[in-house]
Amino acid sequence: MLHEHDGRRPVVMAADVMARQAGVRPGMALAHARSLIADLAAFEGNWEADEAALERLAAWCLWLCPLTSADPPDGVWCDTSGCAHLYGGEDAMLAVVRERLEALGYHIRLALADTPGAAHALARFGRERDTLVPSRGTAAALDPLPVAALRLPAETCEGLIRLGFTRIGDLRRTARAPLTRRFGDLLMHRLDEALGVRPEPIRPVIPLDAIRAQRQMVEPIGTAEALAVVIGELVDEISEILRQRGQGARQLDLVCERVDGTLQPVRVGTASPVDQPAHLRRLLQERIAVIESGFGIEVMTLTVSHHEARQTTGDQSVLERGQDGSGDLACLVDRLCNRVGASRVFRLTPRASQIPERAQAQSPVTQDAADPTSTFSFVRPIRLLDPPKPLRVEAEVESGAPQRFVWDGRTHRVRGADGPERIQGEWWLSDSEFHAARDYWIAETEHGERFWLYRQGDGTHSWTGDGAWFLHGLF
Amino acid sequence: MAGRTADTLALLRDEIRRMERHHAVAGMDANLPTGFTALDERLGGGLSRGRVHEFLGTGCDRALLARPTRFVAHVLARIPGQVVWLAAHHLNLHAAGLQGAGLSPGRLICVQSETRDLLPLCEDVLRERGVAALVCDLCVPLSLTASRRLQLAAESSGTTGFLLRPTPNGAVPPPSACDTRWRIGAARPVPLNSVMGLEHWRIELLRSRDGRAFTWTYGLPGHATDPLDLASPVAHGSVAASPPAGDHRDGACAA
Numbered sequence: 001m002l003h004e005h006d007g008r009r010p011v012v013m014a015a016d017v018m019a020r021q022a023g024v025r026p027g028m029a030l031a032h033a034r035s036l037i038a039d040l041a042a043f044e045g046n047w048e049a050d051e052a053a054l055e056r057l058a059a060w061c062l063w064l065c066p067l068t069s070a071d072p073p074d075g076v077w078c079d080t081s082g083c084a085h086l087y088g089g090e091d092a093m094l095a096v097v098r099e100r101l102e103a104l105g106y107h108i109r110l111a112l113a114d115t116p117g118a119a120h121a122l123a124r125f126g127r128e129r130d131t132l133v134p135s136r137g138t139a140a141a142l143d144p145l146p147v148a149a150l151r152l153p154a155e156t157c158e159g160l161i162r163l164g165f166t167r168i169g170d171l172r173r174t175a176r177a178p179l180t181r182r183f184g185d186l187l188m189h190r191l192d193e194a195l196g197v198r199p200e201p202i203r204p205v206i207p208l209d210a211i212r213a214q215r216q217m218v219e220p221i222g223t224a225e226a227l228a229v230v231i232g233e234l235v236d237e238i239s240e241i242l243r244q245r246g247q248g249a250r251q252l253d254l255v256c257e258r259v260d261g262t263l264q265p266v267r268v269g270t271a272s273p274v275d276q277p278a279h280l281r282r283l284l285q286e287r288i289a290v291i292e293s294g295f296g297i298e299v300m301t302l303t304v305s306h307h308e309a310r311q312t313t314g315d316q317s318v319l320e321r322g323q324d325g326s327g328d329l330a331c332l333v334d335r336l337c338n339r340v341g342a343s344r345v346f347r348l349t350p351r352a353s354q355i356p357e358r359a360q361a362q363s364p365v366t367q368d369a370a371d372p373t374s375t376f377s378f379v380r381p382i383r384l385l386d387p388p389k390p391l392r393v394e395a396e397v398e399s400g401a402p403q404r405f406v407w408d409g410r411t412h413r414v415r416g417a418d419g420p421e422r423i424q425g426e427w428w429l430s431d432s433e434f435h436a437a438r439d440y441w442i443a444e445t446e447h448g449e450r451f452w453l454y455r456q457g458d459g460t461h462s463w464t465g466d467g468a469w470f471l472h473g474l475f
Numbered sequence: 476m477a478g479r480t481a482d483t484l485a486l487l488r489d490e491i492r493r494m495e496r497h498h499a500v501a502g503m504d505a506n507l508p509t510g511f512t513a514l515d516e517r518l519g520g521g522l523s524r525g526r527v528h529e530f531l532g533t534g535c536d537r538a539l540l541a542r543p544t545r546f547v548a549h550v551l552a553r554i555p556g557q558v559v560w561l562a563a564h565h566l567n568l569h570a571a572g573l574q575g576a577g578l579s580p581g582r583l584i585c586v587q588s589e590t591r592d593l594l595p596l597c598e599d600v601l602r603e604r605g606v607a608a609l610v611c612d613l614c615v616p617l618s619l620t621a622s623r624r625l626q627l628a629a630e631s632s633g634t635t636g637f638l639l640r641p642t643p644n645g646a647v648p649p650p651s652a653c654d655t656r657w658r659i660g661a662a663r664p665v666p667l668n669s670v671m672g673l674e675h676w677r678i679e680l681l682r683s684r685d686g687r688a689f690t691w692t693y694g695l696p697g698h699a700t701d702p703l704d705l706a707s708p709v710a711h712g713s714v715a716a717s718p719p720a721g722d723h724r725d726g727a728c729a730a
Contacts, residue, residue: 329557329605336559336586339596344587348570348580360570365584382544382572386565408535415664416671448661448675449535473569474541475674 002045003030013045017107047073058205062305064097066253066265069202075123077116077202082290083267085341094130114138116202117194121149121168139195143169150190156183168194199262204255211245211304213237220259220296224288227256227297231284232277234302239277242307248273251306254284256291257299264291269342270334271366273308279331286335333365354423356472357384378421379442381452381473388470391453400459402443407451407471418442422458437464442475450475507635509550514678514691518655522550526654527601527625527636529613531647531681533660538641540612542676543659544568545576547610547637552577556607559583559600563590563614590614594621601628601636610637622651647681656682662692 001024002013010030019040024033034040051072058070058077067079080093087093094110101108111122113133118141122131125145133141142149145168147160159182165171171179171191180188192198206212213234221227231254242249250273256264268283284302291297336345346362353359394411395403401417419441425433438454445451452473457465506520515521522528530543551558560568560583570580584606588596593615600609617638629636640648662677673694680689 332559332600332603332605333584335599336584336596339592340586340588346585348568348573348583348585350570350580356569356571360580362585379575380569380571381541382548382569382576383539383541383567384569384572385539386567412535418671442671444664444671446663447534448664448677450661450674451535473572474536474539475545 001033001040001042003033003042004045004047055205062205064093066255066267066303066305067202067204067263069204071116071120075120077119079116079202079204079263079265080112081265082287083265086267086269086338088341088343090132094132098130113141115194115196116200117151117190118142118196120151121145121194125149139172142194143167143172147171150187150194152187152190156187159183160187199260201261201263204263206303211238211241211247211307212301213241214299214301216299217297220298222293222296227288227291227293227300228285230300231288231302232281234300235277235281235284238302238304239275239280242275242304246310247304247307248275248310249280249304249307250274251304252280252284253303253305254287255301255303256293256297257301258293258297259295262294264293264297266291267305268334268338269306270330271337271342271364272330273310274330274334275310276331279334282331283334283338286338353426355426356380356423357386358426379475381475384473385471388454388472391469391471393453393455393469400439400455401441402453402469405443405451405453405469412445412447412449412451414443415446416444420455423454435461435463440472507550507554509546510553511678511691511693514680517680517689518683522635523654524635525629525633527622527629527638527652528655528657529617529638529640529651529653531640531642531656531658533658533677536660537645538643539567540639540641542661543639543657545572546657546659546678547639548573548576548578550637551582551608551610554607557582557584557605558608558610559586559603559606560610560612561586561588561593561596561600562612563588563593564612566612594625597636597638598624598628601625601634602632603634604632606634608635608637610639613638613640617648617651619650619652622653626652626654650682653682654684655680 001015001019003010004013005011012024012026012028012030012033014026015024015033019033019037022037024036024040030042034042051070054070054072054074054076058068061068061076061078065078065080065083069077071077078097084090084093087096090112094112098108098110109123109126109129111119111126111131111133113119113122113131114135115138118133118138121142122133122145125148126141131141147165147168147170148157149168152160160166160171165174168191171187172195176188189198193200215230215234217230221230234254238249238252249270251267251269254266254268256266258264266284266287268287270279270283274280333345342364345365347365348360349363351359351361391405391407393402393405397403400420401414403414405412405414420439421441423438423440425436425438427434436456437458438456439458440452440454443451443453451471452475453469453471455465455467455469457467459467505524506515506518506522507524508515508521509518530540530547532538532540532543536542558578560566562585564587566585566587568580568583568585573580573583586596593611593613594617597609597611597613600606617640625636625638638653642648658679658681660677662675664673664675673696676693676695678691678693680687682688
């Protein structure tokens with residue numbers, strides 16, 4: 001529990017979960033709290049230190065997105081526009097944020113919404129621990145929240161509740177003018193900011209040691225060509241600094257400040273440290289389409305938010321070696337990663353497993369393409385049905401080979417079958433696979449099509465599988 | 476002096492080629508051999524480089540496209556360089572199967588994109604000179620304009636595009652500006668005994684630039700004994716030269 005002095009007496013400033021269960025509330029006199037809990041651990045609070053810590057936390061959040069800002073007393077804003085796909089979608093991004101912040105020991109509530117105001121409200125007053133508001137669903141999400149969620153002074157909230165406006169939805173549906181006359185401009189400003197009618201710029205944290213370049217335009221620019229020219233200049237400046245320091249950029253943030261004061265962030269990442277201006281320029285120019293220039297852009301800032309030392313000697317990455325004229329393959333891979341997300345650009349690498357669907361892994365493209373030394377002794381289809389599709393086998397011959405089966409609404413007669421190839425379950429992975437077995441058959445139908453079928457179980461012992469048939473691929 | 480004139484002429488020729496958008500093709504072979512001799516002869520050396528080719532499946536393979544994929548993998552196995560494999564769904568390629576078809580999985584850069592980004596990404600990769608080919612599991616309809624764009628992108632860079640088009644309802648998609656359209660599937664095995672012997676392929680050229688359709692039937696050595704390696708002369712030479720009896724034959728015109 002933390003306490004502070006309000007001028008007359010020490011009062012409770014914040015309390016942890018256990019103290020709150022015992023009835024300690026912020027704003028309560030310290031003496032009262034001590035009477036509730038005999039061995040209360042009370043420390044003097046320090047707002048300045050808290051704010052400084054919050055600023056540091058906001059700067060720490062820069063790994064997530066280019067624009068972060070402290071939202072005192074207890075919040076951090078992150079403008080994640082155009083970043084979610086890098087983590088595999090918004091759900092996945094929230095999960096990553098939660099995991100990392102909880103690892104630091106914070107108790108957090110997360111909200112992702114179209115506007116800072118709405119996110120602020122939902123993080124504090126939303127029903128769920130993590131709220132994800134779909135695009136254009138802001139109004140619906142805000143309606144059931146209390147008016148206090150709008151960051152209003154306490155007296156305004158009290159006044160509204162006395163008039164019967166308890167929810168944000170009530171405010172949204174009533175006439176604006178009388179409320180403005182009574183409570184001042186702030187009320188409607190806050191409402192509009194939360195709904196996104198009125199832009200609310202956030203003041204981003206700037207890391208101290210960052211490599212950055214900035215251009216202030218004499219006249220606002222808006223066309224793709226003009227943006228490309230400015231990006232080119234910024235990149236030249238940055239890559240010069242990078243080269244002097246022997247560093248390469250791993251992540252770049254381009255922030256465009258519009259005439260109306262809002263900021264448009266763009267983030268690009270690279271697979272390996274890069275200081276080539278052509279490479280960086282290409283990555284950024286690809287993202288011009290996502291910049292909404294509105295009435296024009298006044299200031300553009302390019303920041304290297306993550307950089308690493310470049311390997312200047314020794315063997316370079318396989319992608320840079322340039323096999324048969326593929327010199328800019330690294331650039332292509334980076335561009336693909338920035339467009340679809342790094343986890344969705346991969347190589348297939350063999351993995352030691354007998355189970356066909358586990359016999360390969362997805363590995364990042366930066367890795368040197370391993371020579372497939374493993375020799376596949378059995379023939380495998382080029383594509384697998386994932387998951388295997390159940391299939392009805394109507395007749396089997398004595399050896400267990402399928403003779404007639406139904407697939408795709410048609411009965412197929414087997415004219416030749418090859419098998420069985422028995423694959424045992426990987427008992428070291430889980431108990432359920434301890435006895436499991438599959439019998440694979442290659443069955444050729446009268447039409448010459450070759451099916452890759454398997455039966456669960458060895459056909460005699462029920463504990464090896466239930467004898468159901470599946471189609472796993474075609475040859 | 477004469478040498479310098481020749482140099483100038485060569486330079487000018489090069490310039491003209493560049494204007495005609497064939498500069499990338501100029502330095503390399505203009506064709507990608509498929510490995511099937513009769514087929515390569517008919518095509519004048521193989522599939523054109525720097526063009527887009529589309530492949531359909533038949534029968535039960537209409538949606539999964541196993542045989543068209545193997546065909547494409549065989550073609551790619553014969554050229555060097557990196558290959559970008561693009562899919563809008565979960566990519567269901569199997570590394571062991573690719574290896575069996577002769578294509579090393581280490582040469583593939585696999586990309587899974589959103590459905591709406593698929594065609595723009597295709598075009599972007601086709602413009603890239605650093606890769607040898609693009610293969611796309613095309614699950615979206617392809618308009619004539621879109622296919623023309625892909626074709627132009629491929630011509631500008633010399634990268635060859637292979638579009639694998641599932642046709643779940645069996646209907647042949649509307650015409651496109653692609654260089655060739657193929658339908659690859661199984662052929663009815665002729666000797667009807669119950670032994671798995673040759674694997675029978677029916678390769679149909681549905682459309683090509685000169686407008687003539689062709690059908691070939693090939694018997695390939697059984698997979699169980701031989702990983703289907705078309706590079707070995709036995710695989711297509713002897714078999715294709717003495718194909719099993721039947722009515723549609725090597726190079727039989729089906730137009």
